[in-house]
Amino acid sequence: MSLLSHSVVVGLLVSLVSFAAHPLPSDNSAYPPPKLTELRVVSKSSLGGQIGSKVIASCLIRSDGGTCTITRGKTASREVQLSFGMSWASATAQLGIGSGRTVSTTVSCSSPALSAGTSWKARPVGTIYYYKIRKRIIQAGHVMSTDLSSQLTAFNPSASKIACGLH
Amino acid sequence: MRPALALVAPLALAAAVSLAGCTPAAPAIPPADLIGASLDTLTEGPGADATLLVQDASPRVGASPSYTGDPDLDAAWQIVAICTSDADVARSSQIEVAVLPEDLVTPAVEADVASGSFRDAVDCAGRPHHG
Numbered sequence: 001m002s003l004l005s006h007s008v009v010v011g012l013l014v015s016l017v018s019f020a021a022h023p024l025p026s027d028n029s030a031y032p033p034p035k036l037t038e039l040r041v042v043s044k045s046s047l048g049g050q051i052g053s054k055v056i057a058s059c060l061i062r063s064d065g066g067t068c069t070i071t072r073g074k075t076a077s078r079e080v081q082l083s084f085g086m087s088w089a090s091a092t093a094q095l096g097i098g099s100g101r102t103v104s105t106t107v108s109c110s111s112p113a114l115s116a117g118t119s120w121k122a123r124p125v126g127t128i129y130y131y132k133i134r135k136r137i138i139q140a141g142h143v144m145s146t147d148l149s150s151q152l153t154a155f156n157p158s159a160s161k162i163a164c165g166l167h
Numbered sequence: 168m169r170p171a172l173a174l175v176a177p178l179a180l181a182a183a184v185s186l187a188g189c190t191p192a193a194p195a196i197p198p199a200d201l202i203g204a205s206l207d208t209l210t211e212g213p214g215a216d217a218t219l220l221v222q223d224a225s226p227r228v229g230a231s232p233s234y235t236g237d238p239d240l241d242a243a244w245q246i247v248a249i250c251t252s253d254a255d256v257a258r259s260s261q262i263e264v265a266v267l268p269e270d271l272v273t274p275a276v277e278a279d280v281a282s283g284s285f286r287d288a289v290d291c292a293g294r295p296h297h298g
Contacts, residue, residue: 057218060290062265065226069236071210071219108236113226 033140039086041094042148044131051163052076052124052155056105064116070164071108076124076157078103083149084135095129097156105157109164122164124157195255198298202249202280206266207241209249213257220263224248224288228271245272247280249298250291259296263289 056076059068078101080091092099103124111120133149196213210219223232224247234244244266251259265288267276279285291297 057220058292059220059222059263060292062222062288062290063224063227065232066288067223067232067234069221069223069234071221071236073216073218075218110234110236113232 035144036138038134038136038138039084039090040134040136041091041131042134044095044129046127046129048127050126050128050155052126052157054123055121056124056162057122059111059120061111061114061116061118061120065113066116067111067113068120069108069110070120070122070162072104072106074105074122074162075102076105076126076162077101078154078156080154081152083133083152084147086133091133091154095131095154095156097127097129097154103157103159105162106159107162109162111164114166118166120164120166122162124155125161125163126155126157129154129156193257196257197254198249198251198256198296200298201246201256201264202298203277204246205242205269206244206246206264207238209246209256209262209264210238210241214259214262217252217259217262220261222248222263222265222288222290224265224267224285225271227285227288228267228276230268230271233268234266243269245269246298247272247276247285248288250289250294251296251298252294254296259294261294263291263294265289 054077056074057070059070061068078092078098080088080095080097082088082091088101089099103126105124109122114120131152131154133152135147135149137144137146201209206221221234221236223234225232225234245268246264247267248265249256250263252261253259256262265285272280286297
């Protein structure tokens with residue numbers, strides 16, 4: 001065995017002995033306190049009675065002078081923008097809206113008499129929320145850093161309201 | 168007893184699974200079966216959970232449209248054309264029908280319906296199964 005490899009073996013043995021002589025501490029005092037991530041919806045405001053952009057049902061009139069009625073059961077999507085990895089469930093809870101991805105509407109709307117080939121469309125009506133998400137890193141009760149998202153929006157469709165029209 | 172139990176238990180389980188598999192499924196309802204039926208047959212039956220589009224085809228028989236969407240009046244309307252998103256009406260999430268008031272469905276209109284004259288009274292986009 002060369003002198004170099006002999007030194008390595010001896011050094012390794014010393015290290016193992018040293019490790020055994022100084023076992024891992026049993027209390028937490030030797031570790032840095034854990035970093036906690038806090039995500040909050042902040043600067044929240046809302047505007048009710050807003051018409052959503054997505055068409056949830058469309059009916060092409062096939063009888064000249066006929067009507068079309070779009071009935072219950074249409075599904076409107078609940079839309080929530082997220083940031084910093086905040087979960088859907090946490091964001092909807094803090095916004096105070098339902099956590100389901102969709103809302104089934106219960107109302108119907110009838111068109112006036114229309115020319116054949118005209119489309120009668122239904123859109124959801126609901127509340128738009130404006131908000132930001134704040135991310136804070138907290139360690140031992142001290143805020144280590146704070147980040148704020150850009151302006152985010154959510155749309156919470158109403159089950160009992162839809163808006164119908166030609167456009 | 169143990170070996171016997173070890174033999175019987177899997178057989179009993181297999182029998183239970185087999186019996187469960189034999190439970191008869193509800194027969195499919197093709198959309199054509201709803202032609203000539205009153206609208207409440209659909210809205211209170213196999214189409215109760217679907218998104219429903221109702222086209223009032225009254226102008227085709229010289230009358231003004233009057234369907235209001237009031238479910239209490241669905242029994243007074245007859246389905247003259249239908250298309251669905253599934254071959255089984257009960258499994259369809261999207262249903263479109265064309266309707267006429269019952270009192271406008273004369274024998275001549277019935278004959279037109281039977282000959283398919285009202286098939287184009289529904290659009291059927293995304294609902295490929297025709298009645």
